[in-house]
Amino acid sequence: MSIVATEKRDIRALSLPEMETALADWGEPRFRARQLYEWLWVKMVKDFDDMTNLSKELRARLKEQFTLFALFEDKVQHSADGTVKTRWITHDGHRIESVLIPVREDERYTVCVSTQVGCSLTCAFCATGRMGRKRNLESAEIFDQVTGVNAQSIEAFGRPLTNVVYMGMGEPLLTYANTMESIARLTAPPPQGLGMAARRITVSTAGIAKMIRKLADDGFRSNLALSLHAADDRKRNEIMPINESNNLAALMEALEYFYKKTKNRISYEYIAFERFNDSLEDAARLVQLCRRQFPVRVNIIEYNPIEGVVFEKSDENRLNAFAACLAREGVTVTVRRSRGKDIDAACGQLANKG
Numbered sequence: 381m382s383i384v385a386t387e388k389r390d391i392r393a394l395s396l397p398e399m400e401t402a403l404a405d406w407g408e409p410r411f412r413a414r415q416l417y418e419w420l421w422v423k424m425v426k427d428f429d430d431m432t433n434l435s436k437e438l439r440a441r442l443k444e445q446f447t448l449f450a451l452f453e454d455k456v457q458h459s460a461d462g463t464v465k466t467r468w469i470t471h472d473g474h475r476i477e478s479v480l481i482p483v484r485e486d487e488r489y490t491v492c493v494s495t496q497v498g499c500s501l502t503c504a505f506c507a508t509g510r511m512g513r514k515r516n517l518e519s520a521e522i523f524d525q526v527t528g529v530n531a532q533s534i535e536a537f538g539r540p541l542t543n544v545v546y547m548g549m550g551e552p553l554l555t556y557a558n559t560m561e562s563i564a565r566l567t568a569p570p571p572q573g574l575g576m577a578a579r580r581i582t583v584s585t586a587g588i589a590k591m592i593r594k595l596a597d598d599g600f601r602s603n604l605a606l607s608l609h610a611a612d613d614r615k616r617n618e619i620m621p622i623n624e625s626n627n628l629a630a631l632m633e634a635l636e637y638f639y640k641k642t643k644n645r646i647s648y649e650y651i652a653f654e655r656f657n658d659s660l661e662d663a664a665r666l667v668q669l670c671r672r673q674f675p676v677r678v679n680i681i682e683y684n685p686i687e688g689v690v691f692e693k694s695d696e697n698r699l700n701a702f703a704a705c706l707a708r709e710g711v712t713v714t715v716r717r718s719r720g721k722d723i724d725a726a727c728g729q730l731a732n733k734g
């Protein structure tokens with residue numbers, strides 16, 4: 381496959397009515413647009429030449445005027461624990477990653493998708509943040525990750541995806557329109573979309589207060605996860621520069637607003653770093669953040685050390701004591717053992733290495 385940078389418009393950026401108008405201008409009958417739409421969104425072809433019920437002339441004209449910015453599989457890695465990491469290549473030569481996390485006991489097959497090429501937020505513990513941000517992913521490129529990984533899940537485990545988490549490379553709320561458009565397509569009934577329940581989708585944010593409020597105002601129906609990672613501003617500033625402009629007070633107010641308006645599920649993601657945020661005092665501060673005007677659950681995540689980063693993974697005893705302290709105070713807490721470590725697919729490790 382050759383990668384060509386082009387000024388042509390992506391055909392998948394057109395809605396069905398826009399396709400109808402474009403093809404009507406070329407003298408094509410109305411049903412042609414629906415055929416084209418089905419090739420693009422139901423059969424998910426990646427080349428105009430595969431649209432066999434369109435005439436050769438029409439295909440040539442489409443190719444001349446438009447392009448099809450699909451994702452192509454670049455590399456697939458399988459972890460010993462069943463996790464599958466896929467590296468995709470975009471039409472303009474960027475590489476991005478998605479991760480399939482199967483939990484067979486619970487019949488849960490989750491894909492973690494990327495929303496940007498790299499990330500601008502430079503969290504201190506994250507490999508993606510070190511790449512810088514190259515560009516946002518188009519909604520179709522986010523959707524392609526889900527359909528591609530869905531096919532992998534069916535092939536490997538005989539089961540389609542049950543959950544989608546927006547926790548891969550990038551900050552989903554900084555590419556808001558594309559994130560929302562991709563969710564609209566995931567939740568749209570077939571054949572337009574995958575018919576996935578909105579509650580099976582979780583968007584994870586590093587914490588941008590005004591965008592959390594916007595989600596609420598826009599009638600967002602999915603779950604929201606805040607990558608908290610520290611329960612006081614001093615420590616959070618140290619590892620997540622975004623906290624300097626979106627401190628915990630602002631985030632808590634935004635989450636309260638979000639919950640009041642949507643009643644959607646909120647969780648805090650909390651990576652435990654050895655002797656940085658895993659003491660009992662840290663746990664007590666986190667308990668306070670869980671006692672706000674909205675219910676919240678906490679996911680404590682095992683850290684996967686990254687080359688050149690000073691943070692270490694919390695010692696098992698400290699991590700257990702931390703979690704026990706939260707549970708004693710009535711907080712709903714889960715400890716997530718890291719998955720896909722051996723293929724750099726775990727939280728914070730996505731950086732196109734392998």
Ligand code: SF4
Nearest residue numbers: 499502503506509550
């Ligand atoms: S943790 Fe998320 S928000 Fe922070 S740099 Fe990494 S990808 Fe960006």
